Amino acid sequence: MRVADRKARSPQEVSQAISLSRRNFIRTVTGAASAAAFFGPAAVRGLAAPKNRKAVVVTFGGGARDDETFMPDGQENIPHLLKELIPQATFLTNVVNKGILGHYVATASIVTGAYETFDNFAAVSPNNPTVFEYFRRDLKRPATDTWVVAPSNGFARIGESGNKAYGAGLGAGVILPKRLLSSALTAADGARYQHLLRDNYETPLYAPSLTGRQIELDQMAELLKISVEDFTSHARNLASPDELSVYIAKQLMRELAPSLLWITLHDIDIAHSGTFSLYINGIQRTDRLCAELWQTIQKEPEYANRTTMFILPDFGRDSDIDSGGNGFQHHRTGDAVSRTTWMMVLGPEIKQNVVVDRSVESTDLIPTLGAYFGFDPRLSTGKRIAEVV
Amino acid sequence: MLPDQLTPASFDRYPPEARRLATAQIALLRRLPLAFLPLLLRELIVYDWKFPAERVDLDRQFKYLGTLAAGPFQAAMAAFAQLKLTDALEQIDWVNAPAIFSEQLSAHLWATHQIDAFRTAAVDYMRKAEASAPDPPMPTHRLGIAIIGQGVANNEYRLFRKLRLQGVYFTQVKPGDGVRLLLEAARLRAEAYPVPYGHWYIDGGAAAAVSGSLTRLSYAALSGPRATLQSRMQKTYEAAVFDPEAFRTMLAQIKPEEAGLASGGDPVLNRFELSLLTEGSGTQVFSTTFVQWAAREALRRAQPMTLVTRYAPRQREKQMNELLAEHQHPPELDPQGSLIDADMGAYYTWVNQQRLPGDDQSAFLAWFEDHGEAVAIAPSLERGTRSDAPIDLADLVARLA
Numbered sequence: 001m002r003v004a005d006r007k008a009r010s011p012q013e014v015s016q017a018i019s020l021s022r023r024n025f026i027r028t029v030t031g032a033a034s035a036a037a038f039f040g041p042a043a044v045r046g047l048a049a050p051k052n053r054k055a056v057v058v059t060f061g062g063g064a065r066d067d068e069t070f071m072p073d074g075q076e077n078i079p080h081l082l083k084e085l086i087p088q089a090t091f092l093t094n095v096v097n098k099g100i101l102g103h104y105v106a107t108a109s110i111v112t113g114a115y116e117t118f119d120n121f122a123a124v125s126p127n128n129p130t131v132f133e134y135f136r137r138d139l140k141r142p143a144t145d146t147w148v149v150a151p152s153n154g155f156a157r158i159g160e161s162g163n164k165a166y167g168a169g170l171g172a173g174v175i176l177p178k179r180l181l182s183s184a185l186t187a188a189d190g191a192r193y194q195h196l197l198r199d200n201y202e203t204p205l206y207a208p209s210l211t212g213r214q215i216e217l218d219q220m221a222e223l224l225k226i227s228v229e230d231f232t233s234h235a236r237n238l239a240s241p242d243e244l245s246v247y248i249a250k251q252l253m254r255e256l257a258p259s260l261l262w263i264t265l266h267d268i269d270i271a272h273s274g275t276f277s278l279y280i281n282g283i284q285r286t287d288r289l290c291a292e293l294w295q296t297i298q299k300e301p302e303y304a305n306r307t308t309m310f311i312l313p314d315f316g317r318d319s320d321i322d323s324g325g326n327g328f329q330h331h332r333t334g335d336a337v338s339r340t341t342w343m344m345v346l347g348p349e350i351k352q353n354v355v356v357d358r359s360v361e362s363t364d365l366i367p368t369l370g371a372y373f374g375f376d377p378r379l380s381t382g383k384r385i386a387e388v389v
Numbered sequence: 390m391l392p393d394q395l396t397p398a399s400f401d402r403y404p405p406e407a408r409r410l411a412t413a414q415i416a417l418l419r420r421l422p423l424a425f426l427p428l429l430l431r432e433l434i435v436y437d438w439k440f441p442a443e444r445v446d447l448d449r450q451f452k453y454l455g456t457l458a459a460g461p462f463q464a465a466m467a468a469f470a471q472l473k474l475t476d477a478l479e480q481i482d483w484v485n486a487p488a489i490f491s492e493q494l495s496a497h498l499w500a501t502h503q504i505d506a507f508r509t510a511a512v513d514y515m516r517k518a519e520a521s522a523p524d525p526p527m528p529t530h531r532l533g534i535a536i537i538g539q540g541v542a543n544n545e546y547r548l549f550r551k552l553r554l555q556g557v558y559f560t561q562v563k564p565g566d567g568v569r570l571l572l573e574a575a576r577l578r579a580e581a582y583p584v585p586y587g588h589w590y591i592d593g594g595a596a597a598a599v600s601g602s603l604t605r606l607s608y609a610a611l612s613g614p615r616a617t618l619q620s621r622m623q624k625t626y627e628a629a630v631f632d633p634e635a636f637r638t639m640l641a642q643i644k645p646e647e648a649g650l651a652s653g654g655d656p657v658l659n660r661f662e663l664s665l666l667t668e669g670s671g672t673q674v675f676s677t678t679f680v681q682w683a684a685r686e687a688l689r690r691a692q693p694m695t696l697v698t699r700y701a702p703r704q705r706e707k708q709m710n711e712l713l714a715e716h717q718h719p720p721e722l723d724p725q726g727s728l729i730d731a732d733m734g735a736y737y738t739w740v741n742q743q744r745l746p747g748d749d750q751s752a753f754l755a756w757f758e759d760h761g762e763a764v765a766i767a768p769s770l771e772r773g774t775r776s777d778a779p780i781d782l783a784d785l786v787a788r789l790a
Contacts, residue, residue: 073550100499117500270706273671274678277729278706320551320737323744324508326685327737329670334504 019094019357022070022342053349054259054307055369056297058290059110061151062103062269063317063331063338064283070342077283080291085311085344088352090388092343094359097315101331101338104154106314106362107264111158113366113380121154125162128379131366132159132172135260138375144223146172147258149249151241151266153179158264163379172262173215175252177244183217184232224251239285242267246289250296257302260373264314265289271317274329294346308347308372310365316341345388356387391479392426393419399484407436410451417455420462422470423479424494424507425514431487438660440586442692453521465517468510472503488641524746528582529694531751532790533742534571535735536699538757539594540724548728549764551736552755554773556766561779564759568597570783571697571756574790576600578695586657586691591683593676593731594701604658604693606683608676608701611662614648615673618666622673640667661686676703677727681734688741698738699758700731728757739766752789756782765789 068074075082099109102120109116112128132146148159153176160171221228238244242265249263265286271279290311297303318325319337331338341362363382370377371389395418400411411418411433418426432439432447439447457465478497483490498504538544549558572590579588579602589604590596596607621643625636645659646652648666665686671678677700684698704720735755742751752767763782766772767789 098502115502117502119496119500273675273706274669274681275671275675275703275706275726275730276733277723277726280729320740326682327740328733334499334508 019340019359022066022093052259052306053373054257054303055261055310055372056293056303056307057260057262057310057365057369058293058312059107059262059264060268060286060290060311060313061107061264062266063101063271063315064268064286064313065317065319065328065337067320068280068283068328074283077280078287080287081311081344084291085294085346086353089344089346090351090354090356092345092356092360092385092387094357095312095341095343095362095364096359097339097341097362099363101315101334103266103269103314104158107155108158110312110314110362110365111262112161113363113377113382115363115381123154123157125157125160125167127162129161129163129166129377130159130171131369131377132260132262133161133163133166133170134366134370134375134377135373136170136172137166139373141259143169143173144256145258146260146262147252147256148172148174148262148264149245149252150174150176150264151178151245152176155264172260175215175220175248177248178241180215180217180220180248181232181235181244184228184235220248224248224255226251240267240282242282242285242289246292249293253296253300253303257300260369263293271328272330274326276328279328305348308345308350310343310345310369312343312362312365313341314362315339350388354387356385360385390482390484392421392423395419395484402485403434404437407434410436414451414455417451420466421454422466422472423474423483424472425466425469427483427487427490427494430484431491434485434487435660438657440657440661440691441584442586443690449522450518453518456521465514468506468513472498472507472510473501486641527694527747528584529578531693531742531745531747532575532578532695533738533751533753534575534695534697534786535731535738535753535755536568536571536697536758537731537735537755538724538728538760539700540702540722541728541757544725544728544757544760546725546729546732548732548757548762549735549755550732552739552753552764552766553775555739556753556764556772556774557770558775559763559765559780559785560761560775560777562756562761562763562785563779563781564756564761565782567756567758567782568699571754571786572597572599572603574786575603575695575697578790579603582694584694587693588695589687589691589693590697590699591680591687592699592701593680593703594699597699603695603697604687604691606658606662606665608679611666614650614662615666617647617649618643619673643667661690674704675730676701677730677734678703680731681737684734684738685741688738688745692745696738696742698734700727700734702727703730754786754789 066074069078097106099106099115100117100120105116105118105120108126111130112126113131114128116126116128118124118127135141135146136143150158156174156176159174161167215223217228234247235244238247245263245265249261252258252261267285268279268282270282294309297307297309315331316338317328317331318333319335320327322333322335325333325335343365361382363380364385365382366377366380367382367384368388371384395415397412397415400408403411421429429450436444436447454462454465475497478490478493481490481493498507575588575590576599579600583602586604588602590599592607594607595609596605599605621639625639643663645656645663648663650659650662665672665679665683669678669682672682680698680700684696687693687696702722702724703726705723739753742753750768754763754765756763763785765785765788
């Protein structure tokens with residue numbers, strides 16, 4: 001059998017097959033109902049939601065394939081998603097990213113609800129208004145009510161767009177935990193903890209300049225009420241940058257309780273090094289961290305019973321059989337496998353144990369958040385996901 | 390500059406054989422669209438250091454394009470000609486730096502949502518070019534051998550989970566002197582079917598002693614060039630201003646001798662080794678990645694009839710700066726993680742082997758070194774089956790070789 005023969009299907013067919021496979025697997029594992037039963041008894045609503053809604057968005061990054069997650073061989077890597085979260089969630093099996101598959105530009109596209117086209121490795125703001133700007137301007141929210149926790153210096157400008165009608169002063173504060181740690185460590189310790197401080201995995205030698213609204217170490221200490229000593233001491237016990245991001249996110253939730261919190265996880269992108277075992281470790285860790293965040297939401301009084309959590313990968317990775325790529329290692333081919341992902345939504349207003357098969361786009365998240373919070377993402381090209389809000 | 394402005398002098402900086410070919414084909418090159426020509430030149434500019442199979446392929450493309458009448462030629466190039474490029478791309482020295490052009494073209498195609506159209510056009514073109522002159526019959530079938538798991542005593546990871554579907558999963562293999570006998574099988578094939586660069590042995594550690602009839606690469610033998618390249622990369626990283634494009638250009642322009650590759654050695658192989666370290670991601674720091682990528686590139690470019698890959702434990706993951714400074718601190722090893730890497734690497738090697746002509750006759754063996762687990766794939770073996778019967782590794786490889 002020649003491998004090329006297996007590629008005869010169109011991208012749409014591949015995308016649908018991925019969705020079908022994911023759906024069947026979810027149903028097998030969790031007994032989830034389809035959206036056809038959306039209004040039926042299988043759709044268990046949570047408790048009635050209070051008015052002061054909150055949302056936590058987690059990008060399951062950077063880039064995981066079905067092979068290592070929802071396909072049979074992958075299920076061992078995501079026990080928390082499968083056993084704890086999906087039974088409580090509305091699960092969208094076919095989320096397509098039609099944009100550029102670089103982590104910063106793709107995340108910026110999700111954040112703006114419009115496909116951004118800038119150079120992934122440029123220190124630039126998104127061109128379209130971000131969800132944070134819509135949220136703050138339309139709802140007249142203070143700067144402390146929305147935050148981004150991001151993995152690398154390359155995400156420093158994710159919180160605020162270059163759009164003249166929005167932009168300056170209307171965005172979210174951005175916390176770059178690795179950079180804060182780098183600032184906190186003494187020169188001697190810096191060498192010891194360098195493994196936490198790699199900026200990104202796509203281009204390991206890329207060191208972007210910082211020009212965004214990221215907060216500095218002293219601001220973090222003041223805002224989060226954590227001393228630099230405590231921060232570094234805690235970081236010494238963490239295995240990865242994503243664990244540091246989740247630690248900061250929990251501090252944010254406890255001290256500032258922002259209504260819109262965006263957390264970008266990135267450990268999985270170690271796959272660019274070509275080491276399959278480290279990629280798998282990254283997926284397993286991300287699975288665990290997503291569950292930890294959901295548990296935190298349930299425990300924190302400011303979040304419990306009023307928070308919707310959205311989990312979605314920014315995109316996938318290349319398939320094993322596309323000759324233009326090298327399988328899991330990269331996301332360069334733009335094939336259907338690398339573009340087709342999923343989204344999981346949990347919360348008191350979200351129907352539980354429901355699977356949605358129809359195709360949506362990753363840019364549909366922002367209009368969905370708009371409907372949830374009541375702001376108008378007027379420049380987004382996405383559409384509200386009616387099965388969620 | 391546009392293609393129709395090419396003159397013989399445009400290729401003055403090309404190596405001799407590449408210049409000869411470019412000059413001979415200049416009338417054709419002038420007719421090609423800008424979205425296509427530099428990609429062809431990217432292959433042509435390194436013609437002097439190409440493997441025989443690559444030369445056959447490039448010659449075939451020139452023959453295919455050169456024999457097309459005006460109408461079919463326009464049709465073959467139409468999809469490329471319709472792509473919208475920019476003045477900035479035209480300004481690039483795409484004759485002498487086609488790789489840089491190619492990178493910037495890719496970025497442009499992604500940003501302007503033309504990448505899918507380009508992919509479709511490229512796949513269609515390659516399919517037609519290949520069909521224009523079928524590959525000659527091979528003297529024997531292809532054989533791939535992957536040896537994985539060196540240094541792992543006990544394993545709980547379910548090995549060969551993807552490869553098992555393609556052949557017979559053996560659970561009671563008696564290894565004997567396994568590595569030696571597998572290399573001996575490769576040597577016999579190399580001597581029976583002597584073809585330049587037709588039989589390879591790639592090792593993630595130090596290569597075992599083997600006859601010169603095999604083209605041999607090893608991670609350990611490249612420690613000098615790796616250290617040289619890592620030192621350059623580290624200096625670039627530590628510079629006050631880091632320019633990713635300048636960095637890539639620097640890597641692309643390094644010559645084998647500058648990286649410490651033997652000047653008296655095989656220039657084709659030296660260039661290949663250098664490309665593995667400068668173009669591969671992770672190959673400089675992880676031996677498992679090196680073996681997988683080297684096997685992929687050897688299959689893609691040299692199309693060997695025999696390929697033996699042997700994985701060794703890679704270093705445990707550390708921060709990139711530490712890894713780049715590897716020569717200063719002896720690395721710890723991660724045998725179990727390396728086994729998992731190699732298991733996937735073996736699968737990818739089989740996938741890449743199956744992309745080549747003769748796929749319906751090819752054979753493949755993946756073996757857990759010094760253990761009883763193996764998968765054998767061949768037209769005569771039933772796919773997706775399991776054998777718990779004891780079998781000597783020597784007998785198994787004899788059935789495939």
